[in-house]
Amino acid sequence: MANTETALKEALASIEGATGVALVDYTSGMALGTMGGSKSFDLTVAAAGNTDVVRSKLRTMEHLGLKGQIEDILITLSDQYHLIRLISGRGGNGLFLYLVLDAKRANLAMARHQLKKIEEDLEV
Amino acid sequence: MDAEPEVLDELRRLRARIPQLTGALAASVDGLVLAQDAPGVEPESIAALTAAALGVALRMTDATGQGDFRELLVRGIHGYVATYAAGRSAVLTLLAQDRVNVGRLHLEGRRASTRIGELVDEAAARTEPPPRSRPARSPTTTTARAAMPTRTRTARSPASPRSAANARTTTEG
Numbered sequence: 001m002a003n004t005e006t007a008l009k010e011a012l013a014s015i016e017g018a019t020g021v022a023l024v025d026y027t028s029g030m031a032l033g034t035m036g037g038s039k040s041f042d043l044t045v046a047a048a049g050n051t052d053v054v055r056s057k058l059r060t061m062e063h064l065g066l067k068g069q070i071e072d073i074l075i076t077l078s079d080q081y082h083l084i085r086l087i088s089g090r091g092g093n094g095l096f097l098y099l100v101l102d103a104k105r106a107n108l109a110m111a112r113h114q115l116k117k118i119e120e121d122l123e124v
Numbered sequence: 125m126d127a128e129p130e131v132l133d134e135l136r137r138l139r140a141r142i143p144q145l146t147g148a149l150a151a152s153v154d155g156l157v158l159a160q161d162a163p164g165v166e167p168e169s170i171a172a173l174t175a176a177a178l179g180v181a182l183r184m185t186d187a188t189g190q191g192d193f194r195e196l197l198v199r200g201i202h203g204y205v206a207t208y209a210a211g212r213s214a215v216l217t218l219l220a221q222d223r224v225n226v227g228r229l230h231l232e233g234r235r236a237s238t239r240i241g242e243l244v245d246e247a248a249a250r251t252e253p254p255p256r257s258r259p260a261r262s263p264t265t266t267t268a269r270a271a272m273p274t275r276t277r278t279a280r281s282p283a284s285p286r287s288a289a290n291a292r293t294t295t296e297g
Contacts, residue, residue, distance in 0.1 A: 029227030048227030055225075 001123040008035040015114050017106030022098045026051045127247035131159040138236045144224035174217045208233050211241025
């Protein structure tokens with residue numbers, strides 16, 4: 001079991017190409033923790049913005065009558081990957097992990113796999 | 125306040141950017157409405173209440189050593205009331221539904237309050253001609269004048285016979 005800070009550190013250190021990571025509460029849009037990022041990449045702005053992405057998808061699924069759960073959302077930019085992984089169970093409801101990857105350095109399949117493990121270990 | 129149309133523009137922009145906002149108003153710290161876009165509520169009473177809440181918030185930040193007031197967030201069952209400091213003499217109060225993205229509310233609220241603060245402070249500087257600058261300047265100049273001649277006189281006094289003679293000859297000639 002890892003706490004928020006350990007999980008964020010692990011994501012940034014062990015996932016190849018990771019440049020920023022945040023744990024976000026999508027009921028409020030506020031980040032519980034952020035790590036990495038830069039002056040030009042404000043992770044709290046990303047947290048608020050991607051909250052709208054998650055909410056929008058959940059609403060769409062509700063309208064479509066889909067019963068499944070979102071596991072993750074992938075956004076592909078020309079030079080970056082953004083991975084959103086919703087946290088399931090153990091009081092982690094309403095939270096997601098947000099990971100920014102440099103597309104040149106990252107291995108997407110590996111990053112997804114590692115992020116899943118980090119999410120499973122995370123205790124909020 | 126001649127900044128009102130610009131402040132109102134800012135409030136409208138804010139409501140367009142965050143659809144879950146149900147109202148926005150800018151008030152002076154003493155509780156008067158500067159501009160408002162808040163249908164369905166009494167802006168005057170919200171502004172007055174904001175001033176009262178602000179008073180408590182200021183004392184709270186002061187008593188706990190947290191420095192100057194920045195923002196105040198109140199959450200009810202049906203939604204939020206957020207107040208942000210806007211410059212030296214104004215505040216921005218936003219009303220939002222419970223399902224609002226608070227992260228976004230803060231981002232947009234802070235940005236708008238900075239802008240509104242600039243507008244209001246600029247307008248205040250324009251309407252109030254600085255009355256203090258003149259009386260503040262004149263005493264300093266008189267003291268400077270009073271101090272300077274005595275010093276120069278004492279410094280010059282040993283060489284006074286020659287210079288006085290020179291001066292006399294030039295004035296005579």
